[in-house]
Amino acid sequence: MVLNNIEKLIEKYNNAETTLVEEQQLRAYFTSDNVAPHLEHYKPMFVYFSQAQQEQYTKDVPLKPKRTKMYQWISVAAVTVLMLGLIIPKLLGPSQEELRQKELAMETYNKTMEALSLVSIGMNEGKEQLNSLTLVSDNLNQGFEEVSRLNEFSKATNRIFKNK
Template identity: 50%
Template structure:
């Protein structure tokens, strides 16, 4: 009768429906010596729970955090920001937009820059040439579909 009660409590425990008193009964049963052989697999689990119940946290938990502002470093950061603001403020007021008065000179500079961009792009596309080989390989995979279709026809009939 006790074994049936333990099995029912285990089923309730697995479903998460036990009370604390029922769990205490299960812990006492599985930490004892007279555990049924087919329930031996639960013994280490309840022994672990009992051992964990004995553990205690011994370190102090700080409840207040200390916030110490180092005003020296804040003032240094403010001075650096002001210096950067003055430096970049003066350089942004430069009204030279890179315009050309001579159209031929502008065209020559434009064609030089386009040639440089073209060289860089061509260098990048030359390294992608292996993708053509990948495309050839995937094209041959189409033959595998034909083989699969014919084997399906043969084996279905």
């Protein structure tokens, strides 16, 4: 009956379903001298587990003190500088002189835009006058062409009637 119970426990152990008490029973069985021959291949594993539980590390572990305090203070100082750089300008705000300069710059900008607008209007009017002059020039050129045709017609007529 004990052997049947051990085989069931091994099956549960292989399926990872055993409790700690059942694992202790398996360890006790496999560390004893009367292990069934067909279960003999499990013996080294459970013997190792029993011995591994007994092992202790006896060497001293030297602990070196960490030098993180300097890095901590550097990070604190960096955060402080950043916060001051962001907060102080907002608390102090722009001075009266800076506000006056901004206002003067905006006024100068607006006057410049007005002057450029007037220049643009004048150039557009000049462009319209040039368009009118171009139209007059085209009409004059067309008139000259008509006059030259008329001269040719007149010469031809004079030849026909032999006026000249």
